[in-house]
Amino acid sequence: MPVITIFSGVFCKKKPVLEKIMEKIKYDIVTDNEIISEASWISGMPENKIKTAFSSKVSVFNKFTHEKERATAWIKLALARMLSKDNLIVEGLSSQLIPKEITHVLRICIIADMKFRIMAAKEEGKSEKEAISLIHSSDKDRSSWVYDILNTKDPWDPSLYDMIIPTDKMDLEEAVALIESHLGSEVIKATEQSKKAAKDFILTSEVEVALAKEGHSVGVNAKDGAVTLSINNHVLMLSRLEDELKAIVEKVPGVTSVETKVGKKYHQADIYRKYDFETPKVLLVDDERKFVQTLSERLMIRDMGSAVAYDGESALDMINDDEPEVMILDLKMPGINGIEVLRKVKETRPEIEVIILTGQGSEEDRKICMDLGAFAYLHKPVKIDFLSETLKKAKEKMEKARELKKGQ
Structure with a gap:
């Protein structure tokens, strides 16, 4: 039927x-x-x-x-x-x-x-x-x-x-x-060809899931065990990505061969990025636009995806809508200042780790922020490698808290 x-x-x-x-x-x-x-x-x-x-x-x-x-x-x-x-x-x-x-x-x-x-x-x-x-x-x-x-x-x-x-x-x-x-x-009515297409659909889905587990998102088509992968974003090292994708897909039961090709959107400006599950989703909050945009670009070079908010109100909206895991937060901003943003975040979404990064904070500000639950209190300028390590440690703390909550 x-x-x-x-x-x-x-x-x-x-x-x-x-x-x-x-x-x-x-x-x-x-x-x-x-x-x-x-x-x-x-x-x-x-x-x-x-x-x-x-x-x-x-x-x-x-x-x-x-x-x-x-x-x-x-x-x-x-x-x-x-x-x-x-x-x-x-x-x-x-x-x-x-x-x-x-x-x-x-x-x-x-x-x-x-x-x-x-x-x-x-x-x-x-x-x-x-x-x-x-x-x-x-x-x-x-x-x-x-x-x-x-x-x-x-x-x-x-x-x-x-x-x-x-x-x-x-x-x-x-x-x-x-x-x-x-x-x-x-x-x-079901034909042999249609039933075979349904089996191909299962294999296509299993391949997509196997790739997604490793942080990849590419086009997948499977037919009689032969899998074709379409890369739809520009890649800096295409052959390396192709080898990695093939190594993942070849392990999927039912796959007999793997071919990669460049998709229709390959020559667009977007760069293909594999998602590293160890890196946090970072929200940068700072009203110094040039500084925060440069910081976002420097994190991107280290394969850390980040989003930017230029004021406290926007940051709080993004927390509800986009669920960042770690925030890098300036203190002195127009409207809601950094301390108030930190306070609201810890009241409503305590699992989000907050790193204060300021050029004007005092020792009293540091104490207030740490008492409110900030993960770290850093001063501008900060070395990008040190900041990257701090972000990873914040992610680790968040993951441990999440696992502990699951076990309760």
Whole structure:
């Protein structure tokens, strides 16, 4: 029996369509939440981290950490393994990950116009303002996700689906009857080629996960055990990276050969960076723009990814949104000063280690900062090697505290 995938906008009356389908055919249903739960279980990553893959908002640290790509790799592997089952409905954003080569899939999109969706939201107790905000936010996430996966900006593009169900124009019985009629089509029956494509999908996912575990993010395609890796960012030492990637992939069970190639985006300005899990996500907070930008560049040379905030308010917003692990914080800044930022960080996110780096602090400031929980108190100028070592020690302390908390 074919697999059914359902991708829908919010407030499009998807639930009654699903319930009616389930009455008519005895299929198991798998949702994004279940796939996230499975991905979390096999990866060890928290579910909330896995879930961020579906969000259009990307952390400022992602270009160093590849967290979104790693989460997507685990989601893809969880989904690929589930596709080995028959009589399955895959409902949600993750359904877009199933390759077109797997042809025994009936791909359905449920959508409606804005007026209909607002009315449906109001039936669920939402105000019109809330409804519009939720619809726009949800559609933005779906657009971003589809663009990342399929390089298509329109998540409702008819070419992505076998069937569009416009719930504002089609009644429930008609929609379900249409789905039933398509399920009997010869076009979506499982063939040997389609089953083989499903196995290739599993191997592709396993290779992506193996690379993600080592901090790499490249394009992967597997076919009959032959794996092709596409490097989509410029690399300073290409042959060394190719050797490293091949060494990782060759160990994956089922891989018979590995080939590397330069992808379409290779000649863009971005430099490929492997993520070193030993280095912290660093937030630099200083209103001296030239100084902090230079410091960020010097850390980058040492393969330490960092983000920059020029005032305390911005830093506190980034703590909530981007979850840095270590902060390098100046004391004298306009608005909220460094001591107040430190105080707020330790009250709300005590696991973040804070290194004070100032050119104007006093002994009294040092005592206040250390009493508030600062990891170190340093004076400008500071030798970059010493600062790098301090950052690594701060990361180590944070990791030990995290492990201790897990064990409790």
